[in-house]
Amino acid sequence: MKSKLHFLVLIQCGLILSALLIRNGRLLLLAIPFLVYLIVGFIQAPEEIKLVADRTIDRTHANALELIKISILIKNQGITLVNLHLNDALYPSMELVEGLPHKALTLTAGETVEINYVFRAERGVYHWKTINACASDPFGLFDLQSELPAPGKVVVLPAPMRIYPKKLKPRFTLHTAGPIAARLAGSGTDFWSIREYRSGDPLRRINWRKTARHRRKNFTNEYEREEIADFGLILDTRQLSNEEEMEAALFEYSVSAIASLSENFLREGNRVSLLILGKSIASVFPGYGKKQSHMILRSLAQVKLGDNMPLRSLEYFPVRLFPARSLIVIFSTVDSDDLATYARLRASGYDVLLISPDPVDYAAQSLPPTNMNILASRAARVERIIRLKRLMKLGIMVIDWQVDKPLEPLINNAARPFVHRRGMQ
Amino acid sequence: MKNTHLIPLILYACLMASVGTLGAGYLLAGYWWMIPLFFLLALFWGFTIKHPVLWISSSLLSTHVILAAIGIAAGFSQFFMIASCICALASWDLTMFDQRMDGNAARNTNASLGKRHLQSLVWATAIGLILVLFGYHLNLQLPFGVIVLLVLIALGCLIYGFSFILRKST
Numbered sequence: 001m002k003s004k005l006h007f008l009v010l011i012q013c014g015l016i017l018s019a020l021l022i023r024n025g026r027l028l029l030l031a032i033p034f035l036v037y038l039i040v041g042f043i044q045a046p047e048e049i050k051l052v053a054d055r056t057i058d059r060t061h062a063n064a065l066e067l068i069k070i071s072i073l074i075k076n077q078g079i080t081l082v083n084l085h086l087n088d089a090l091y092p093s094m095e096l097v098e099g100l101p102h103k104a105l106t107l108t109a110g111e112t113v114e115i116n117y118v119f120r121a122e123r124g125v126y127h128w129k130t131i132n133a134c135a136s137d138p139f140g141l142f143d144l145q146s147e148l149p150a151p152g153k154v155v156v157l158p159a160p161m162r163i164y165p166k167k168l169k170p171r172f173t174l175h176t177a178g179p180i181a182a183r184l185a186g187s188g189t190d191f192w193s194i195r196e197y198r199s200g201d202p203l204r205r206i207n208w209r210k211t212a213r214h215r216r217k218n219f220t221n222e223y224e225r226e227e228i229a230d231f232g233l234i235l236d237t238r239q240l241s242n243e244e245e246m247e248a249a250l251f252e253y254s255v256s257a258i259a260s261l262s263e264n265f266l267r268e269g270n271r272v273s274l275l276i277l278g279k280s281i282a283s284v285f286p287g288y289g290k291k292q293s294h295m296i297l298r299s300l301a302q303v304k305l306g307d308n309m310p311l312r313s314l315e316y317f318p319v320r321l322f323p324a325r326s327l328i329v330i331f332s333t334v335d336s337d338d339l340a341t342y343a344r345l346r347a348s349g350y351d352v353l354l355i356s357p358d359p360v361d362y363a364a365q366s367l368p369p370t371n372m373n374i375l376a377s378r379a380a381r382v383e384r385i386i387r388l389k390r391l392m393k394l395g396i397m398v399i400d401w402q403v404d405k406p407l408e409p410l411i412n413n414a415a416r417p418f419v420h421r422r423g424m425q
Numbered sequence: 426m427k428n429t430h431l432i433p434l435i436l437y438a439c440l441m442a443s444v445g446t447l448g449a450g451y452l453l454a455g456y457w458w459m460i461p462l463f464f465l466l467a468l469f470w471g472f473t474i475k476h477p478v479l480w481i482s483s484s485l486l487s488t489h490v491i492l493a494a495i496g497i498a499a500g501f502s503q504f505f506m507i508a509s510c511i512c513a514l515a516s517w518d519l520t521m522f523d524q525r526m527d528g529n530a531a532r533n534t535n536a537s538l539g540k541r542h543l544q545s546l547v548w549a550t551a552i553g554l555i556l557v558l559f560g561y562h563l564n565l566q567l568p569f570g571v572i573v574l575l576v577l578i579a580l581g582c583l584i585y586g587f588s589f590i591l592r593k594s595t
Contacts, residue, residue: 003479004479004521007479007483009587011486011487011490012583012587013583013587014490015490015494016579016580016583018494020576022498024497024498026497026503027494027497027498028560029497029503029507029557029560029561030490030493030494030497030506030507030510032553032556032557032560033507033510033511033514033549033550033553033554033557034514034553035553036549036550036552036553036556037514037518037549037550037553040545040548040549040552041545041549044545082538082541082545083538083541083542104525104526104538105537105538106537106538106540106541137545138541138542138544138545138546139518139542139545139546139549140521140522140525
């Protein structure tokens with residue numbers, strides 16, 4: 001409250017100078033209460049702050065918009081602080097649900113105080129290093145600021161989206177038992193073929209009907225082998241237009257969808273890798289299981305829309321990240337310069353599924369339905385359809401995703417050509 | 426009664442006392458035509474309590490001090506003028522305090538803070554009043570040279586004191 005102090009000093013000076021100028025000693029009497037006020041404040045001003053803070057967060061990971069509780073315990077290890085203001089930082093993307101992150105109080109020596117608040121937050125990584133403490137005299141004239149160490153961190157993961165793409169089965173599989181039918185004879189559950197009995201085949205697999213028809217020959221049932229597959233996920237975080245709000249909303253849908261897909265793929269035992277393209281390139285190398293899921297979700301929690309960088313940088317695309325013949329799922333709104341990159345991906349032998357959140361449809365919904373807007377939307381839609389059709393001609397499966405509609409049926413529909421291709425193998 | 430309820434009461438009382446005593450001083454001197462100005466002043470103070478902004482309440486306090494200084498210079502009742510200034514200072518302080526406390530959660534901890542604040546304010550105003558009364562009854566006849574010397578010493582002390590205070594505040 002420096003302005004308060006400056007104002008009082010100004011009044012003092014004004015009164016004293018006026019008294020001197022008009023040579024009226026009685027005017028000085030008016031200055032006395034202000035002077036005493038200043039002196040009383042000055043005497044009670046704190047000289048040091050000896051506080052210890054301890055922050056407790058009820059969880060280290062939470063899904064977006066889940067409630068998170070923070071408790072900060074502050075103990076005064078010094079003298080009594082008459083006018084203490086404690087203030088914990090709130091991020092703009094945090095919404096306070098209960099309690100307040102600041103408190104004003106008198107804290108006597110040895111006393112403890114607790115700040116509790118509950119908030120929900122959007123996807124991201126939130127970390128605190130300190131809590132701000134401002135001690136002053138009772139009138140708030142002489143402040144003493146201090147940053148009390150109180151570290152804490154919480155990762156808010158993307159909001160889950162319920163997607164179970166059962167029909168999305170890549171052409172090529174890895175030779176490890178898993179959930180995806182491999183179009184090869186093996187130890188699965190689905191019938192595959194019948195062959196002549198070989199020594200060592202279990203008796204329960206013998207096809208007795210066929211054996212009965214042939215003399216001195218036994219036949220065994222073969223089952224389709226089930227294996228895991230390689231999935232590569234690419235998230236395009238480039239900001240392609242000036243419509244920041246719209247792009248951010250679409251981007252959040254993409255992040256949620258990619259998080260759900262990765263969780264599903266990993267839950268089924270597949271190998272999944274992630275590449276985030278935008279201002280910079282971030283990647284999670286292929287891996288399995290919960291640890292991989294955690295790493296991917298953590299990367300997705302931190303991801304933000306960035307400046308425009310052409311997707312051509314995929315030219316230098318890390319081969320170790322996406323093993324050959326893996327199925328790559330790309331989330332991108334698609335720019336006009338991206339065609340060559342997609343062509344290069346196809347030429348490298350990858351199966352590519354492009355899921356493109358539709359910015360035209362999203363923008364059209366928020367615009368007033370004037371003739372101009374309707375025409376503009378139609379023109380943009382035509383341009384987008386042409387662009388997507390060009391991609392489809394390259395052999396890329398394209399999903400034009402209007403984000404208000406569920407993604408799962410769209411993926412299952414788009415996955416059919418993969419199934420057909422698998423049959424042609 | 427809790428301090429949270431006590432502070433607004435004291436604030437309103439100080440406000441009425443400050444405007445009332447200032448008005449009384451001017452009315453006793455025969456300035457009837459200034460009554461609307463004091464009503465206006467009271468209204469503005471009321472507005473400041475509802476919407477506390479530092480510069481508005483500071484402007485009102487400045488107006489108060491200027492009017493009191495004019496009153497003293499013009500030879501009106503010094504008791505009313507000084508009492509008015511002390512009450513205005515208390516109103517201004519409590520308005521600022523109320524603004525600073527606005528939005529704080531735990532009222533029980535605020536109560537202790539409010540109590541300490543009120544105690545300090547009472548001490549400051551009481552000591553101020555006592556010193557004013559002491560100064561009011563103190564009549565010294567000093568030669569001109571001594572007065573000049575005292576003025577120079579006072580100015581030096583003031584400059585040093587204020588610069589020290591401002592340095593400490595930063």
